[in-house]
Amino acid sequence: MVNDQAAQRQELLIEAGRTERQYWQDLWRYRELFYFLAWRDILVRYKQTTIGIAWALIRPFLTMVVFTIVFGNLAKLPSEGAPYPILVFSAMLPWQFFSNALSECSNSLVGNAHLISKVYFPRLIVPASGVIVSFVDFLISGTILLGLMAWFNFIPSWRILTLPLFIAITFAASIGVGLWLAALNVQYRDFRFLIPFIVQFGLYISPVGFSSSIVPDEWRLLYSLNPMVGVIDGFRWAILGGQSQIYLPGFILSLVLVLVLFSSSIWYFRKTERRFADVI
DSSP states (O other): HHHHHHHOOOOOOOOOSSSSHHHHHHHHTHHHHHHHHHHHHHHOOOOOOOOGGGGHHHHHHHHHHHIIIIIIIOOOOOTTTOOHHHHHHHHHHHHHHHHHHHHHHHHHHHHHHHHHTSSSTTTHHHHHHHHHHHHHHHHHHHHHHHHHHTTOOOOOOGGGGGGGHHHHHHHHHHHHHHHHHHHHHHHHHTTHHHHHHHHHHHHHHHTTOOOGGGHHHHHHHTTTTSSHHHHHHHHHHHHHHHTTTOHHHHHHHHHHHHHHHHHHHHHHHHHHHTTHHOOO
């Protein structure tokens, strides 16, 4: 009788791994939840839309048209030896990936508050799944670039083989900034109003509609403090070939900043993660 009462009083305690090794093991154990969240967000994004995934094509295509008219036809800016639409779209791809990831990650924890407050799992899964959703949009938008290459009869050089490296750097930049914003948005909800401004402002200060080569040499290193400058230059170097060149000091600076953002974001996210369920 006593044993039965003791058994009834037993409680199941679910807690996070107390060591870093246990935490990363938990990430692997909860991989099915990661797949589920990513797939759910992909379905929700296009559910009950009239033209479905075409929305992932229309927005970057129209932005490319506007930038081509303004910077290519009216301002007559250099195109690094490639058709101007391809110059623009080779930058639109990483920028769209990065900006979408910020929007998805920043609100991911607040949007899944019902899940976070009830059950334990590594919270890193939530914003990471948002980056995957943005990567799907990136792949869909890539078909426009292929279409532009076919239309202009543009054949990339061997440099295109290095494109996965620059995609990986874009992943690191997206996760780095996304984790910072996701964690800060839990603590300070004002960030949800600041993020659209950051995305819009970043579009104009990044070399999306123009080549970074037009920036004066004495300002290029300072300009590279924007980590997306090195990412975009890397994409153009890989896709355009020919006259496209990477400003090496600026690219190294951007790469270092991306690595700092990535490592510091994981540190800050892990530091604040245990309080998410209480604050959210």
